[in-house]
Amino acid sequence: MNTARRIMTIDGIEIDVVRKAVRRISLRVYPGGEVRLTVPWLMPLSRAEAFVSEKADWLRKTYQRLREEQPRTLPPVSKEQRQELILYINERVPFWLAKMQEQPIQIRLRNMKSQWGNCRPLTRTVTFNLQLAHQPLPFREYIIVHELCHLSVPNHSPAFHALVTRYLPDWKERKRMQIK
Numbered sequence: 225m226n227t228a229r230r231i232m233t234i235d236g237i238e239i240d241v242v243r244k245a246v247r248r249i250s251l252r253v254y255p256g257g258e259v260r261l262t263v264p265w266l267m268p269l270s271r272a273e274a275f276v277s278e279k280a281d282w283l284r285k286t287y288q289r290l291r292e293e294q295p296r297t298l299p300p301v302s303k304e305q306r307q308e309l310i311l312y313i314n315e316r317v318p319f320w321l322a323k324m325q326e327q328p329i330q331i332r333l334r335n336m337k338s339q340w341g342n343c344r345p346l347t348r349t350v351t352f353n354l355q356l357a358h359q360p361l362p363f364r365e366y367i368i369v370h371e372l373c374h375l376s377v378p379n380h381s382p383a384f385h386a387l388v389t390r391y392l393p394d395w396k397e398r399k400r401m402q403i404k
């Protein structure tokens with residue numbers, strides 16, 4: 225699926241804006257504090273922003289309520305599993321940054337319900353889903369390379385996939401190794 229992403233911020237709440245082939249605009253807050261706005265392809269951004277403004281009160285309340293909640297359907301990650309994931313990320317991220325000749329980044333780790341990671345090229349912040357602790361190493365590495373490639377190509381265009389392929393020619397295979 226082809227999607228285009230951007231970030232909108234309201235009252236300090238970061239909203240992941242995703243354009244998709246949908247009929248209606250929708251705003252969702254997930255346990256853990258992930259906020260996603262899904263916008264139909266042809267809707268002007270100004271209309272999407274107006275929609276969010278109308279919902280600002282609801283968004284603030286819902287975000288505060290859900291932010292501290294653990295995503296319900298996600299399996300728990302033990303202290304040891306978390307530590308093991310951190311070690312892995314702290315080893316692989318510098319390796320790939322050096323290979324890509326990229327400057328250092330900020331790394332964050334948290335439970336996310338709808339994505340394995342996300343990348344904010346402007347603040348050079350990459351967030352990884354804590355649930356990667358339950359995934360095999362080849363898949364984890366694919367997610368790392370995927371997110372780091374967003375530092376230079378912030379979308380899922382053919383150019384982006386060509387870049388991922390350059391670094392990880394077997395990424396499709398790795399992607400299929402995801403445990404569901």
Ligand SMILES: [Zn+2]
Nearest residue numbers: 370374379380
């Ligand atoms: Zn991506």
